[in-house]
Amino acid sequence: MASWFSRRRPLVEIPRLKPRSEKRAATRVDLHELAPDLLGYLGQSAYLQLGVFESLSRAASAASDFDAKDGISRAAGLALAKYQGLVAEIRRRGDEPAAVMQPFAGAVDGFHAVVAGADWQECLLGVHVTAGLLDDFFIRLADGLTGDSGPRAAQLLGLDSGQDAVVQILRDAIAADPRLASRLAMWGRRLVGDTLLVARSALHHSKNLDSDEQRIEPIFTELIAAHTRRMDALGLTA
Amino acid sequence: MASWFSRRRPLVEIPRLKPRSEKRAATRVDLHELAPDLLGYLGQSAYLQLGVFESLSRAASAASDFDAKDGISRAAGLALAKYQGLVAEIRRRGDEPAAVMQPFAGAVDGFHAVVAGADWQECLLGVHVTAGLLDDFFIRLADGLTGDSGPRAAQLLGLDSGQDAVVQILRDAIAADPRLASRLAMWGRRLVGDTLLVARSALHHSKNLDSDEQRIEPIFTELIAAHTRRMDALGLTA
Numbered sequence: 312m313a314s315w316f317s318r319r320r321p322l323v324e325i326p327r328l329k330p331r332s333e334k335r336a337a338t339r340v341d342l343h344e345l346a347p348d349l350l351g352y353l354g355q356s357a358y359l360q361l362g363v364f365e366s367l368s369r370a371a372s373a374a375s376d377f378d379a380k381d382g383i384s385r386a387a388g389l390a391l392a393k394y395q396g397l398v399a400e401i402r403r404r405g406d407e408p409a410a411v412m413q414p415f416a417g418a419v420d421g422f423h424a425v426v427a428g429a430d431w432q433e434c435l436l437g438v439h440v441t442a443g444l445l446d447d448f449f450i451r452l453a454d455g456l457t458g459d460s461g462p463r464a465a466q467l468l469g470l471d472s473g474q475d476a477v478v479q480i481l482r483d484a485i486a487a488d489p490r491l492a493s494r495l496a497m498w499g500r501r502l503v504g505d506t507l508l509v510a511r512s513a514l515h516h517s518k519n520l521d522s523d524e525q526r527i528e529p530i531f532t533e534l535i536a537a538h539t540r541r542m543d544a545l546g547l548t549a
Numbered sequence: 550m551a552s553w554f555s556r557r558r559p560l561v562e563i564p565r566l567k568p569r570s571e572k573r574a575a576t577r578v579d580l581h582e583l584a585p586d587l588l589g590y591l592g593q594s595a596y597l598q599l600g601v602f603e604s605l606s607r608a609a610s611a612a613s614d615f616d617a618k619d620g621i622s623r624a625a626g627l628a629l630a631k632y633q634g635l636v637a638e639i640r641r642r643g644d645e646p647a648a649v650m651q652p653f654a655g656a657v658d659g660f661h662a663v664v665a666g667a668d669w670q671e672c673l674l675g676v677h678v679t680a681g682l683l684d685d686f687f688i689r690l691a692d693g694l695t696g697d698s699g700p701r702a703a704q705l706l707g708l709d710s711g712q713d714a715v716v717q718i719l720r721d722a723i724a725a726d727p728r729l730a731s732r733l734a735m736w737g738r739r740l741v742g743d744t745l746l747v748a749r750s751a752l753h754h755s756k757n758l759d760s761d762e763q764r765i766e767p768i769f770t771e772l773i774a775a776h777t778r779r780m781d782a783l784g785l786t787a
Contacts, residue, residue: 361618361622364606364622365606365609365610365622368602368603368606368607368609368610368625369606369607369610371603371606372603372606372607376647377646377647377650377651378647380599381636381646381647384599384602384603384629384632385629385633387606387629388626388629388630388633391622391623391625391626391629392626394622395623395626398619408615408619409614409615409616409619412615413615
């Protein structure tokens with residue numbers, strides 16, 4: 312079903328930052344050679360946002376607490392707005408969104424089926440950390456695109472995703488059930504490899520895969536560091 | 550689970566309009582005596598919209614066609630916006646949305662569990678016709694509320710709900726599978742009784758139930774006529 316399921320999974324080393332509060336300058340990496348064609352970029356990032364919307368809606372339905380429903384459904388609405396903005400960008404170029412998203416449907420559906428987890432807490436943590444990582448990644452990747460669609464897409468992806476409320480909902484859930492902490496910590500770790508594979512699938516690879524790896528590696532290190540900070544903010548060990 | 554499940558279900562006579570294109574003047578009915586208190590109104594209508602959002606999100610996830618996903622998720626986003634507007638109205642009054650919606654959760658959840666149907670087509674038709682009927686009803690009911698929250702709520706409920714795209718998606722689905730028409734026609738008929746019970750549950754009843762019934766009956770007749778037009782627009786017999 313999802314082509315990336317069969318790929319070799321990289322062993323992901325998750326570096327811990329110390330001190331955690333230290334601000335890090337974004338590594339300068341020239342992404343032009345690794346950047347996908349614009350339509351592929353828009354199609355994949357749009358379909359990913361649609362999946363985020365669907366996963367968050369499902370988590371909102373499954374959550375029994377009103378405040379949780381409220382915060383999660385708001386985050387779902389914000390992901391839907393990002394999806395709609397990216398689709399509008401595809402239409403602005405005269406292309407058909409369905410055809411542009413189609414090549415990514417299988418892999419992204421498979422990915423979100425994994426992220427969904429076993430219950431709404433796993434789903435919510437899963438979406439929070441994977442969409443956080445992929446938004447960061449696609450924003451970086453937009454640097455390598457030509458024309459003005461890239462900056463517009465990056466601006467859309469950088470909009471509020473309602474994460475403050477999501478973090479609070481997850482913290483409350485963990486406080487109410489301390490056993491949840493270790494389960495969610497494991498779940499967050501589990502998802503990093505799959506998420507990086509989705510990111511990797513967006514890259515346009517040259518003939519020299521080793522040189523591609525060297526080029527992208529500092530960005531992946533940053534993405535994982537940001538993931539670690541996201542887990543930290545929840546009181547979870549990455 | 551839902552208190553209205555145990556109530557006696559009315560036999561619903563669905564009048565067919567002829568000619569169908571004839572514009573009908575809204576019946577003048579004084580709703581002040583039947584109108585619920587404002588907070589109850591806001592809580593029930595907000596929670597209903599949240600349920601519409603959840604049902605439509607589920608239908609969008611289940612639909613396999615991109616254009617269907619696109620149109621249904623847009624409708625879900627519009628229901629979410631109505632929910633958020635109604636919740637903002639509750640907050641503006643200094644009340645806590647969770648507490649205000651709580652009394653309606655059981656009945657509305659039960660109602661939407663029925664509306665969900667057996668597949669995304671039933672779910673979509675179900676939401677389209679029940680939300681259409683209930684939006685109409687709550688807009689009428691707002692006339693009976695005191696203060697300026699009523700008009701604001703009615704204005705919110707009257708906003709675009711993305712129904713043009715939903716109608717087209719249902720038509721396409723019916724055209725692609727002719728057997729669907731009779732199943733959806735039956736499904737639409739099946740839901741009218743439950744939907745009118747939800748509407749009825751919003752009314753503040755006086756001691757004289759017979760006089761209440763006489764007062765509300767012309768409105769219900771209108772709601773059912775509008776339902777018939779909605780089914781007609783899909784080529785389905787109400």
